[in-house]
Amino acid sequence: MSNKSDKEFFEHPLVKPNKMQLREYQKSILATAKEKNTLCVLPTGLGKTGIAILLALERMRIPESKILMLAPTKPLVNQHYKTFLEFLNIDEDKMQVLTGEIRPTLRKVIYEEKTFIFATPQTIQNDLETKKLFLNDFSLLVLDEIHHSIGDYAYPYIVKKYLEQAKDPRILGLTASPGGTEQKIKEICENSGIEAVEIRTEEDQDVSAWVKEKNIEWVSIELPKSFIKIKQVLDEVYKEKIKKLKSRGASRLRTKRDILELQAYLAKEARKGDKSAFGGLFLAGQAIKLEHSIGLLETQGIGVLESYWKKLRKDASKAGKALVNDKRVLNAMRMSNELYEMGSKHPKISKLCSIIDQQIRAKPNSKIIVFASYRDSVKEIYETLQKIDRAHPVMLIGQKEGLSQKQQIDVIKDFESDIYNCLITTSIGEEGLHISSADIAIFYEPVPSEVRNIQRRGRVGRVKIGSIIIFITKNTRDEAYYWTAQRKEGEMKKTLSKMKKKNQI
Template sequence: MLLRKDLIQPRLYQEVIYARCKERNCLIVLPTGLGKTLIAMMIADYRLSKYGGKVLMLAPTKPLVLQHAESFRRLFNLPPEKVVALTGEMGPEERARAWARAKVIVATPQTVENDLLTGRINLEDVSLLVFDEAHRAVGNYAYVFIAKEYRRQARNPLVIGLTASPGSSEEKIMEVIRNLGIEHVEVRTEDSPDVRPYVHGIKFEWVKVELPPLYKEVRKLLRDMLQDALRPLAEAGLIDSPSPDLPKKEVLRAGQIIGEEIAKGNHDLGRLLLYHAMALKLHHAIELLETQGLSALRVYLKKLYEEAKAGRIKASRELFRDMRMKKAISLLVQARELGLDHPKIDKLKELLREQLDKKRASKVIVFTNYRETAKKLVEELSRMGLKARRFVGQASREGDRGMSQREQKAILDAFARGDFNVLVATSVGEEGLDVPEVDMVVFYEPVPSAIRSVQRRGRTGRHKPGRVVILMARGTRDEAYYWSSRQKERLMVETIKRVNEMLRRERQTSLEVFVKPSEKEERGEEAWKVEERRGRGIIVYVDSRELKSPVVKKLKELGLKIEVKTLDVADYVVSEDVGIERKSANDFLQSIIDGRLFDQVKRLKDAYPRPLLIVEGQLYGIRNVHPNAIRGALAAVTVDFGVPVLFSYSPEETAQFIFLIARREQEERKKDVRLRSEKKALTLAERQRLIVEGLPYVSATLARRLLRHFGSVERVFTASVAELMQVEGIGEKIAREIRKVITAPYREDEE
């Protein structure tokens, strides 16, 4: 036995769940803070003792991976080097060595997915695979591919899914169950008899604030504009009414219908795209005003104004021509002069002051949906003398650098030590934060998601009684979102119990009602397995930038050997003669707009005797590109360059095309697989253009203009913002981005 029983004392419900799940694939649904991870460790101990091999635990974020790895090191009698944490920050070869020596691996799913695709690792001797935050196992998320490969490769497979909230719909829960191959669900709530003795009370408070008159005036102006934008959509029958209270999902659905109709040739509906875009922008502006405040709204309207001024976005131009928008902006200026902002800020200060007066060492997490609000709150709380820090994700946004993994861990460690007592977090803090003794959680705004609501409030009441405060602006989206999440939460619990009861009644014989595929699906699965066997021995070179594409996973499932390279030309190479460029419909349209398409096609034609372009997805109606422009581009590719074009409906069909072509080339025609670059070396002018194209927002066309204007690469790189703006197609934003890339100091942690 590897688990240190001297350091743990499992609770009764943990022992029961362990006994029921140690030999069958289980989804464990347990409220946050009640020890899902310990149950997984107990099962890991059993599986390693009985079957040997390795345990793999997947977690969606790097901080979570590090936390789980540290827990295994602390609670398992294993040398430290036998427990490894694998993330993208570790090099591929180092990851392969770590995998080979380890008994327990904790990793991000994207890392494992990439290493499976490239063949650096296999799952043959993994005797337990744990999916933390298992509700993510939907769609094209990496969990889905890894689970499928695990069932195919492992000698002694067992899957355990862990989640506090698998979803509120039966369809979503069943998708998770199917994708992970779950045979049994173990569910507990705070009210379960065996859990209740261990649940510390959480006190819920719903605090409503009243919007000031100036807010209401701005809100009315924006709502009137929204109603006018929605009216043409309602008149066309795309939405039920032009009410400004229409849910955003209904507006989005109208946009999908417009796109579908245009794709069918009904181009008259194209005129509604403008109103649809305006409605979405106004909807977001009102949401910011109601839930976040004037500061957040000002930032957003400034962005729209810059779009309108640059002439890039027609919807933004139309909004700023409206006198009501001008009046709203005038009121925002007036509010800033008066020092007026959302009343939630003052209420938050009051709540924190009250909590800290009651207990000076209190730890508080404030959740908000928006980075800009998190930044504003930290500034406001710091002014009143509180020690507050912001916690955001790793992605960088315009003017707002994300936090590296190292920075995230340092902040969590400092919060746990008590170096500061208020953590203002965006959604990145909702899953798996291992921060003990959090006394209060504040929702700066309700969220219309059962999963996120459960995750947020699970940050308190884990080790002792806690307090959850939900701030709401009266008569706004706040109230609607709150009631939406409560309804979804109730539905989630009922649905899980219904699923569990049905599975229990079936006695887990085959999961026929929920998991067993239909006869048609079984035939499809068998056909896929036949194709996989036929695909063995076939090699396809894949460009490293294609790894995120579902196509590569499908090729792997078909049994092809994937060799990942950084290709100069083509995305897939299946023989010495055939190079294939794959473009999603969106990328194809974007490459027409920015001028990349014909350059890429020419290079493909020069490099391979039999080049091929595959366009994947519906081309018409998804972007504001005229159908004749699309047809003209396709005609030029096929006629002027002589490159055939295949159309694919999905990544699965694209993979089948590549598979069949590769098999013909390698098995029937006995062609070798060999990489080629362009037949002739790049000219000096081509090399110069290539260098300039590396600058942000600079297409092939812009690169030519820059070089013609300045005469050399050196002059382009030394030009000032004002000089760059003299070139057609370069506005102030692009010019500043170019100068930023050229002049900013290089830092390793900003890669």
Template sequence: MFFTKMEFDEFIEMENIVPNKIIKRDYQINIFNSIKNKNSLVVLPTGLGKTIIAIMMVAYKSRSGKIIFLAPTKPLCEQHYNSLKELTTLEGIFLITGEKTKKDKRKDIYKKANIIVATPQTIENDIDIIDFENYSLVIFDEAHRTVGNYAYVSIARKCVGYGICILGLTASPGSDYSRLKEVIENLGIENIEVRTEDDRDVKPYIPERKIRWKIIDMPVEIKSIVVKIDEIIKDFLIELNKYYKISASPRRITKKMLLELQNRFHLRAEKEKGSIYNAISTVSALIKIYHLKEMLTSQGIESAKIYIKKIEEDKSKAGKKIRKNPKYIRVKNEILNIKPVNQKLELTKRILMKHFSEKENARVIIFAEYRDTIDAIINEINKIKGIRASKFIGQAKGSGNGMSQDEQKKIIKLFKDGFYNVLVSTSIGEEGIDIPATSMVLFYEPVPSAIRHIQRRGRTARGGLPGEVYILIMRGSRDEAYYWSSKRKEKKMLLQIKKLKDMIEKVALKREERNEKIEEKRRISGQSTLDTWI
């Protein structure tokens, strides 16, 4: 028997797992028993131990072949590599990165390794030098990425072709049914295991997490400027109607619609000339003005001032078009002269002061969408006694500043050690990076994505410790729409997963019934032949 005992006490006891190391959780055992011999997708919220389930699968499947453990980022690969080294007794575990290891050397590693931890890009590049016949399991972490042209897709196809057991892990596969179906089909999934924090076998292990959303009333001065920005938007929508029929009402048009229209115009520009370029500059101007409106209402007056400076320095046709608009000139002057009181930032400071007064060793992550906003938050909260904040952002984009992966690792270590007690992060902190458990997560603005909402929320109330979540919402801004959008999508996601799970189970049942009928026919046929012979 693979388990040394089926009734667990405090720790998991399994062959190839270090004794007295992994605390037993019923739902992890239940999931493992369901997935160990089937291509499976495990959907489990951030912080509930998807990695432990993966390690149990590695311990089990290592008896029958080699294993590949895939993760989308190098820091996450390093995290999984360290977990395997720490929690299993297995040998021949290798971490491979394409940049640091030449292909010839990697070929030798694939031959002698028992377990490979790598990014999908590395494995995809080496797909011709890996002998997949020797592999018993491939794990796809952040499996919701298995769509389109992402490297996971070609690797999954190879695994399905060789009949290798597949395990997909995700905190949230998204709410789009067709995308979910694509993930399931690409990974050859036969079984889906879903758990939420409300499930019976999960609830006993969930620390208390208080979620509070704070509605902020938009200042009268900002409301007045928003009305004037809508007039600028209307001007450009009327101009856009010369080239493309579209509503002239700012309330009926979203930035997303404009971005899609811009892409369509760019595709047409490859074949057409002349007026299409005017249409492109007009829609580009509209996108910039919509963004200014977002900055003002959702991020605050300082962020709006920074963005106006960018418009003033913009040398594109769209930038020039905006600067020529008399209404924009008036709006610009109003924004530049308004008293910089940022209600969101002031509320953030009050929440932090209260939290740190109640929890001496608190650790907090603030998620914000824009780097300019992050700089503004850092500058203000570092003035508060006892708060030591650092920004945590992705790598550089274009001419902007960013953080290398080494810098990111250094910041995380300093946060873990207590040198910093607040991280102000972009979406880089949502997935794929091993950030220590926090006592509070604050959304400076909501996000419209169910995946991102779940991942952000899951950064607190981990490791048995309670946590708090604050979501700041500016009334009358896109914040309200984004908040309700993420709530709807999360609910929809669970319904879509259930629908797919039911579909897979029906297909499996039909397959089983068909196989039973074939077996019955064979048995009857065999008996008939035997009777004839006798």
């Protein structure tokens, strides 16, 4: 049960009255964040942004200081801007969403004049590199979705510059899903200047009362015999390539990642002048293309597979050319094309239509999100749902896939405003977005990443009970990916509990 203080509104001259409630766990996390650069791991929908807002107010006590809040996508940046506006009694003129679309000379003026800057890390990195931005006066750097702070992502670079330049630095990192291993979480902390970790899980006593219930249902899909026939042909060729790679000394080749790692190693050896590596590279290239083709057939369907094969026919690499000239692969392509011409689709499509049709008939005001990993699948789902009475679908895809940042924001706004009731999205819709009114999320396929799995689930049930439906095609990569994500998520929970007990970085 929540105590009395959980129900009281937070009072502050810069917070709008009767607007913000501060729960006990938020107070505890905020107390740490005031003193140290903090990583806040908190389940989706439990007030990470609220903690950032209150820490920003605390840091604003430092004279002439500024706040910089970063997020990986423009829609998410825009969302944070709107949330700060919603809760704070601060002139809108002091806040600015900054994008690369704003001309450089104007960006420089914005940095000087505005108090709150909301941006994507790429824009900030570019302006730091070209010296349009200096971080001297920024007293708080908020890194949303901080699990990105690995490898060559922009966050580590920005943190380094921030700690070098800022007169009085403070960093707050936010995520619901930092990753499965202690090593990865430590890497994130090291890359982000983190000094303290505040972890809460859904099982924690001070959090569990606030977690919204989610109903999860798994829908098992049978792969049609016509699909299995094509799969058997491709499997035969794939196994042959793997066998040849193993005969060259490669041992562990169970997953696509294993083959990709082998390919990277062989490419490195080839660059050093090892001519024997070229044969292995050739085979690995073919194996990856075959594995991808089988995966598309099993989990996405003929239309998506045909799109991939169209690209493969234009592939200039030796591996690609040799593959499309293999008689067995040509036979698989012929069978696939025949099914495509007949209008054959993956059985997931008809199941999806049935679920959405029933949902809208039963509850006409329903809001539905469909997650699919491939743009071609998103398009196919969109075109099919347009034929359903009272279904008003819209696609949310990334910039590379054809939607500008402004269009992405407009799509989310229109979905929230009931212009559309079915949002079909690629991975851009998975992360952080507060699509509060979604009743159902349908995963067109499971994803093997524990981070993406948690992010997808977080898009529903923020203000009421939400339902999640996961499509799993029997005896395919869908099953393997589902169990991989479950295992990784279990490992992540154990890691977080262990780190929480030790309270170590």
